[in-house]
Amino acid sequence: MSPLTLASTLVGLPALASVVTLALRRTPRTAAAIASLVAVVSLVVALVGLVVAPTSDEASSILGDLYAVGGLDLSLQLGTGPATAAVAAVVALVACAVLVFTQWYLADDDRLAEFAATVSLFTAAMMLVVHARDLVLTLIGWEVMGWCSYLLIGHWSRKESARRAAYKAFLVTRVADIGFVLGIVGLVAGAGSTGLDAVVAFWSGTAADCADSATQVVGACAAPEPWLRSLLVSLVVIGVLGKSAQIPFQDWLPDAMEGPTPASALIHAATMVAAGTVVLAQLFDVLVVADGARWLLGVATAITMVGAAVLALGQSDLKRLLAWSTVSQVAIMLSALATAPADVGPDPGLFHLWSHAIFKSLLFLTIGWLSVVAGSTLASRLRGSGNAHQLARVGWLFGLLALAGAPFVVGGLSKEHVIVTAYEGAVGAGGPGVIVLAALLVTVVLTAAYAMRAHLVVDAPDPLPEASAAARMPSAPVLVALAVLTVLTVVGGLVMITGLFELERASVVWMLLTTLLIVIGGGLAWLARGSGDPRDAFVRTARQRELADRGLGVDTAYRALVARPVLGLARVVAFLDREVVDGYVRGAAASAGIAGWLTARGHRREAASGGVALVAVGLLVAAGTAVLTWR
Amino acid sequence: MTLAIDWVLLLPALLPAAAMLLVLLVDAAVPGARRVMAVVAALGLAAGAATAVPGILAADERLTLCTAAPDGRCLWDGGPLPSTLQAGILLATLAVLALVSVRRVGVVDLTLLLASAAGGTAVVASRDLGTWLVTLELATLPVIALVAWRDRRAATHGALTLLTTSLVSFGLLVLGAALWVLGTGDPTLTGESLAAAWAAPERRPVLTLAAVVLVAGLAFKLSAVPFHAWTPPTLTAGPLPVAALLASASKLAAVGALVVVLAPWESVVGANPGPHALVSVLVGLTVASMLVGTVMALRQTEVVRLLAWSTVAQAGWVVLPLTALSAAGRGAAVAYTIVYAVAALVAFAAVRATHGPRVEDHRDLTAYRGILRRDPVAGGTLALALLVLAGLPPGVIGLVAKVVALGPPVAAGLWPVAVVAVIAAVLGIAVYVRWFAVLFGRPDDASAPVRPRRRRASVAVAVVGTAVIVVLSVLPQLLLGPLA
Structure with missing residues (x-):
C-alpha cells in the first residue's frame, strides 16, 4: 500500500462511517454496529500500515495542483512515516475500543447513533491531523475536532451542567485557537506554501534555495527573523496549550467530564488533547530553534504538570481525578517537545502519547464500567467497586501502574524517555530543561501518590451491595477490548524495539531514581490511607476540598478576567455600531433612495420616443468627446 | 485574392447556420414537423458548442481566413477568448430554446434563434470590419x-x-467603421x-x-x-424567453464585438500621448x-x-475591466459576462417556471414570498442565481468574477473607477437581497401565482445552470484558466 492510499483510507473510512451512521440514525443499534465495524476495519488498515510503515517520511498530494490559484502553493498533501503510522494505529485502536464500549454503555440512549457518528467524525479529524503534511489540512482537522468535542461533551444536552461544560470547552479552546490560526497563517505566509515540508524548511532556515522570492511575504530569503519565528511558533503553542488543556486554559477539561465516559476516553486518550503534541512534533524542527516558544511551552507545561497532579490528589470524584491526570500527562508529553535537543527529536513525546493513549483509554473505560456498578463516579461511592469483576480490578491496577510510571509497563518506559530527554536538554542545550526536569521529578512523586490513592479506593475490601454486584455485566466484545488494552498496557512498550519511534537507550540510573521516587510517592499515600481514602490526610478541611474540586476556582477567574471585560467591550462596540456606524448606513440608504427617485424621474416616459431622446443625448456626449479630442 | 481556410475553426459559426438551413428544408418538405425541427436546431447548437471546446483549451494561435503573405491578415480568430464566448452564446441560445415551449415553437422562432446564434458566434471571432459589421447585425436583427x-x-x-435604437446603433457602427478605415487605411482590426x-x-x-x-x-x-433606454420596456414587454436571450446570448455577442474593437488599442496604451x-x-x-x-x-x-435594470448595472461591470485596454482586462470581461449570463439565465428560467412566459401574469416581488418552501427547486436555483449576481458566497463565482474584473483597472492605475465599482457592488447587494429576502418566510397562498403547467424545460434550464454555478464556484479555475 502506498503511503497516500494508506493515509487517505485512514482519514476517509471514519468520515464515511460517520455519514452512514448518521443516515441510519432511525435504527441506532445497527448504526452503532456499523460504526464499530468500520472502526475495526480501519484498525486493521492501521495495523497493516504499521507493518508496511515506510522507512522515511513520504508525502503525496491528494489533489495535484488543482488549487494553484494566487501566489500561495496549496499542496494539500497527506503522508505517513514510522511515527505517524504508530500514532495512527493507537488512534484507530482507541477509537475502536471506545465504539465497542459505547454500544454497551449507551445501549439505552436514544441518541446512540448520533454519538457513534460524532465519534467516527472525531476519529477522522484526528487521523487528518496525524497524516496531514499540509497546514491547511491540519487546521481543518483541528477545527473539526473542536466542534466534535463540543458535541460529545454536550451529548446529554438535557443536563444544564453538560451544556455549560460543552460551551466552556468550545469557548476556551476557541480563544486559544485565535493564536493557533494566527500562527499558522504567519508560518504559511512566510514560507509561501502551506506544505509542511516547505514551511519547516523555510522557518528552520534550511531551505535549499529560494528562487521564487516574490512569494515570500515576510522575512528575507536566507534566514527568517528569529523574533518573528519565535512569535509565530509561540502563537501556535498558545493554540496547543488550549486544546491540550494546559495552563492557563486547563479548566475546561475536568468540566468536560460531564460528557459520557466513552467520549472522555476518546478525548483524553487519543484525539483532542493529544493533537497538540502531534502538531508540535510535526513542527519540531522549527520549534527547536524558536527559543521563546520553547520557554513558553516549557514553563507552562512545568507548572501544569505539578499543579494538575496536586489537584488530582484532591479530587472527590475519581473521573475528575483521571481528568486532572490527563492534564498532567499531556504536560509531560509537551515538555518532552519543549526540552528535546535537535538531535533527539520529537519521538520521546510521541512515544509518551502512544503509551498514554493506551493506559488512559483503559482507565476511562474501566471507570465507566465501575461507575455503572456503583452508580456514580464519586470516590466515596466507588469504594470497593473493584470487587465486581476480576478484569476490572486487574485493568484498573495496570492502568494505574502505567500512569504512575512503574518500570517496564508502557507508561514507565515512555516517562523514562521523557525524563532522560529533559535531562539532556537541561545539561546540553539551553531552553527550559532545568525547570522541566525539576517539575518532572516532583510530578513523578505526586502521580505515584494519586495513582496509589485511586487504587486504594477501588480495591478496598468493602463488600459490594448484592444488587449492584449483580448489575449489568459488559458484553463480551467490551471485555475483549478491555483485555486487549490491559495486555497492551503491560507489553505496549515493546514498540520500542520495532524502531517506529527513534529513541535513545534508557538510562539505568534514571530508572532507579524514578523507581525510588515512585515508591516514596506511593508509600506516602499508603501510609496516609487512614480510614481508606488517603485524600483525607492531604486535604483536611471541607473548604480545601471544595477548592480542589473547583480546580482552585479558575472558572471564577475566567469569568471575572475574560468573560466580563469581553462582554463590557461588546456592549461598547454594540453601542458604537448602533449609534455611529448605523448612522452612515442609514444615510447611505437614504441617499440611494433619493438617487433612485431622481433617476426614476428621468426615466418616466419609457416610450420609443424617449429612447430616441436618450439616443440624442448619447450622440451629443460622443460628439462632445470627439470635439474635445480634436486638437 | 486567395484565402487560406481552416474549416474546423469555422464550425462553431457554420453549424448553427447549417442547422438553420436544415430547419427551413424540413419545413418545406414536411410542414408542421415541429418536434423534428426543434431537435435539429438543438443538435446544431449543441454540436457548434462542442466544436468550440478545442479552441477554449488551445494554447497556440488558431487563425484562419488568412490572406496571402507577405502582409497577410487573418480575418478569423479561433483562440480561447472567442471560443469561450462562442460556446457561451450557443449554450445560452440552447437554453432559450428550451424556455420557449416546444409545443409553441415554430419555424420562424427556430430560424431567428439560429440566425442570431450564428451571427453572434461569427462576430466574436471576426477580425475585420466587414465580417464584424455584417455578423453583428445578423446577431441583432433576428432578436427584434x-x-x-x-x-x-x-x-x-x-x-x-x-x-x-438598433437603427441608430447601426448608423453609428457604420460611421465608426468608416472612420477606422479612414484613420488606418486597413479594414482589419489589428494592433500593428x-x-x-x-x-x-x-x-x-x-x-x-x-x-x-x-x-x-x-x-x-x-x-x-x-x-440603455430600450432595455426595460423591451425586456418587460417581450416574451420572457426572448428577454432571457437579450440578457444572455445577445450580451455575450455584444461583449465579444466590443472586445474585438478594443483589442488593437492595447498596442498604443503605452504610447505618448495614450488613448486617454x-x-x-x-x-x-x-x-x-x-x-x-x-x-x-x-x-x-x-x-x-428589476432584472432588466440589473442588466444595465451589470453592463457597467462588463465594461469595467475593459477600461484597462489590456489582455487581462479582456479575459476578465469575458469571464464576467459568462458568469452573468449563466446567473441571468437561471433567474429568467426560475421566473418562467414560476409565472409562465407572459407579461400579463402579475410578476411582482410579493409573488415570491416563501417560494423556497412552496417550490424548492425554482426558489433554490433563483436564490443561488441572485447571490451570484450580488457577488455573495455561496455564489462564490459571482464574487470571483467581480474581484477579477476589478484587477485590470487597478493595475492600470484607474483607482477612482474601482472605488465607484465597490460602491455599486454594495448597492447591488441591496438590490438582490431585496428579492432574496422575500424568498424566505411563510408562503402566502393568496398572492402565490398559479404554477404553470408546462415548466419541465424551464426547471431543467434552472437546474443545469445552477449546476454550472456550483461547479464554477468550487473550481473557478475551470473558467478563469483558459481566459488568463
Missing part, C-alpha cells in the same frame, strides 16, 4: 423580430423601441496598423473618434447608460451604467423590470 413576432401590442411597442497610424499626430483624432463612435454603437447592444479620450469614454460608460442601473433596480417591484 423575435420580440415582435408574438402578436401583442405591448410586444410590438418593445420591438419598436428596440428597432429604433493602429500603432502605425497612431504615430502620425493628425490621425489620432480620427482614430479616437472612430473608437468612440464604435463603442457608442456597441453600448446600445450592451444596454450601457446612456444608451477612449479610456475616459469607457470609464464614463462604466460608472454611469453601474450607478444608474443599480439605483433604478433598487426601486423596481416587477421582477423582469
Whole structure:
C-alpha cells in the first residue's frame, strides 16, 4: 500500500462511517454496529500500515495542483512515516475500543447513533491531523475536532451542567485557537506554501534555495527573523496549550467530564488533547530553534504538570481525578517537545502519547464500567467497586501502574524517555530543561501518590451491595477490548524495539531514581490511607476540598478576567455600531433612495420616443468627446 | 485574392447556420414537423458548442481566413477568448430554446434563434470590419423580430423601441467603421496598423473618434447608460424567453464585438500621448451604467423590470475591466459576462417556471414570498442565481468574477473607477437581497401565482445552470484558466 492510499483510507473510512451512521440514525443499534465495524476495519488498515510503515517520511498530494490559484502553493498533501503510522494505529485502536464500549454503555440512549457518528467524525479529524503534511489540512482537522468535542461533551444536552461544560470547552479552546490560526497563517505566509515540508524548511532556515522570492511575504530569503519565528511558533503553542488543556486554559477539561465516559476516553486518550503534541512534533524542527516558544511551552507545561497532579490528589470524584491526570500527562508529553535537543527529536513525546493513549483509554473505560456498578463516579461511592469483576480490578491496577510510571509497563518506559530527554536538554542545550526536569521529578512523586490513592479506593475490601454486584455485566466484545488494552498496557512498550519511534537507550540510573521516587510517592499515600481514602490526610478541611474540586476556582477567574471585560467591550462596540456606524448606513440608504427617485424621474416616459431622446443625448456626449479630442 | 481556410475553426459559426438551413428544408418538405425541427436546431447548437471546446483549451494561435503573405491578415480568430464566448452564446441560445415551449415553437422562432446564434458566434471571432459589421447585425436583427413576432401590442411597442435604437446603433457602427478605415487605411482590426497610424499626430483624432463612435454603437447592444433606454420596456414587454436571450446570448455577442474593437488599442496604451479620450469614454460608460442601473433596480417591484435594470448595472461591470485596454482586462470581461449570463439565465428560467412566459401574469416581488418552501427547486436555483449576481458566497463565482474584473483597472492605475465599482457592488447587494429576502418566510397562498403547467424545460434550464454555478464556484479555475 502506498503511503497516500494508506493515509487517505485512514482519514476517509471514519468520515464515511460517520455519514452512514448518521443516515441510519432511525435504527441506532445497527448504526452503532456499523460504526464499530468500520472502526475495526480501519484498525486493521492501521495495523497493516504499521507493518508496511515506510522507512522515511513520504508525502503525496491528494489533489495535484488543482488549487494553484494566487501566489500561495496549496499542496494539500497527506503522508505517513514510522511515527505517524504508530500514532495512527493507537488512534484507530482507541477509537475502536471506545465504539465497542459505547454500544454497551449507551445501549439505552436514544441518541446512540448520533454519538457513534460524532465519534467516527472525531476519529477522522484526528487521523487528518496525524497524516496531514499540509497546514491547511491540519487546521481543518483541528477545527473539526473542536466542534466534535463540543458535541460529545454536550451529548446529554438535557443536563444544564453538560451544556455549560460543552460551551466552556468550545469557548476556551476557541480563544486559544485565535493564536493557533494566527500562527499558522504567519508560518504559511512566510514560507509561501502551506506544505509542511516547505514551511519547516523555510522557518528552520534550511531551505535549499529560494528562487521564487516574490512569494515570500515576510522575512528575507536566507534566514527568517528569529523574533518573528519565535512569535509565530509561540502563537501556535498558545493554540496547543488550549486544546491540550494546559495552563492557563486547563479548566475546561475536568468540566468536560460531564460528557459520557466513552467520549472522555476518546478525548483524553487519543484525539483532542493529544493533537497538540502531534502538531508540535510535526513542527519540531522549527520549534527547536524558536527559543521563546520553547520557554513558553516549557514553563507552562512545568507548572501544569505539578499543579494538575496536586489537584488530582484532591479530587472527590475519581473521573475528575483521571481528568486532572490527563492534564498532567499531556504536560509531560509537551515538555518532552519543549526540552528535546535537535538531535533527539520529537519521538520521546510521541512515544509518551502512544503509551498514554493506551493506559488512559483503559482507565476511562474501566471507570465507566465501575461507575455503572456503583452508580456514580464519586470516590466515596466507588469504594470497593473493584470487587465486581476480576478484569476490572486487574485493568484498573495496570492502568494505574502505567500512569504512575512503574518500570517496564508502557507508561514507565515512555516517562523514562521523557525524563532522560529533559535531562539532556537541561545539561546540553539551553531552553527550559532545568525547570522541566525539576517539575518532572516532583510530578513523578505526586502521580505515584494519586495513582496509589485511586487504587486504594477501588480495591478496598468493602463488600459490594448484592444488587449492584449483580448489575449489568459488559458484553463480551467490551471485555475483549478491555483485555486487549490491559495486555497492551503491560507489553505496549515493546514498540520500542520495532524502531517506529527513534529513541535513545534508557538510562539505568534514571530508572532507579524514578523507581525510588515512585515508591516514596506511593508509600506516602499508603501510609496516609487512614480510614481508606488517603485524600483525607492531604486535604483536611471541607473548604480545601471544595477548592480542589473547583480546580482552585479558575472558572471564577475566567469569568471575572475574560468573560466580563469581553462582554463590557461588546456592549461598547454594540453601542458604537448602533449609534455611529448605523448612522452612515442609514444615510447611505437614504441617499440611494433619493438617487433612485431622481433617476426614476428621468426615466418616466419609457416610450420609443424617449429612447430616441436618450439616443440624442448619447450622440451629443460622443460628439462632445470627439470635439474635445480634436486638437 | 486567395484565402487560406481552416474549416474546423469555422464550425462553431457554420453549424448553427447549417442547422438553420436544415430547419427551413424540413419545413418545406414536411410542414408542421415541429418536434423534428426543434431537435435539429438543438443538435446544431449543441454540436457548434462542442466544436468550440478545442479552441477554449488551445494554447497556440488558431487563425484562419488568412490572406496571402507577405502582409497577410487573418480575418478569423479561433483562440480561447472567442471560443469561450462562442460556446457561451450557443449554450445560452440552447437554453432559450428550451424556455420557449416546444409545443409553441415554430419555424420562424427556430430560424431567428439560429440566425442570431450564428451571427453572434461569427462576430466574436471576426477580425475585420466587414465580417464584424455584417455578423453583428445578423446577431441583432433576428432578436427584434423575435420580440415582435408574438402578436401583442405591448410586444410590438418593445420591438419598436428596440428597432429604433438598433437603427441608430447601426448608423453609428457604420460611421465608426468608416472612420477606422479612414484613420488606418486597413479594414482589419489589428494592433500593428493602429500603432502605425497612431504615430502620425493628425490621425489620432480620427482614430479616437472612430473608437468612440464604435463603442457608442456597441453600448446600445450592451444596454450601457446612456444608451440603455430600450432595455426595460423591451425586456418587460417581450416574451420572457426572448428577454432571457437579450440578457444572455445577445450580451455575450455584444461583449465579444466590443472586445474585438478594443483589442488593437492595447498596442498604443503605452504610447505618448495614450488613448486617454477612449479610456475616459469607457470609464464614463462604466460608472454611469453601474450607478444608474443599480439605483433604478433598487426601486423596481416587477421582477423582469428589476432584472432588466440589473442588466444595465451589470453592463457597467462588463465594461469595467475593459477600461484597462489590456489582455487581462479582456479575459476578465469575458469571464464576467459568462458568469452573468449563466446567473441571468437561471433567474429568467426560475421566473418562467414560476409565472409562465407572459407579461400579463402579475410578476411582482410579493409573488415570491416563501417560494423556497412552496417550490424548492425554482426558489433554490433563483436564490443561488441572485447571490451570484450580488457577488455573495455561496455564489462564490459571482464574487470571483467581480474581484477579477476589478484587477485590470487597478493595475492600470484607474483607482477612482474601482472605488465607484465597490460602491455599486454594495448597492447591488441591496438590490438582490431585496428579492432574496422575500424568498424566505411563510408562503402566502393568496398572492402565490398559479404554477404553470408546462415548466419541465424551464426547471431543467434552472437546474443545469445552477449546476454550472456550483461547479464554477468550487473550481473557478475551470473558467478563469483558459481566459488568463
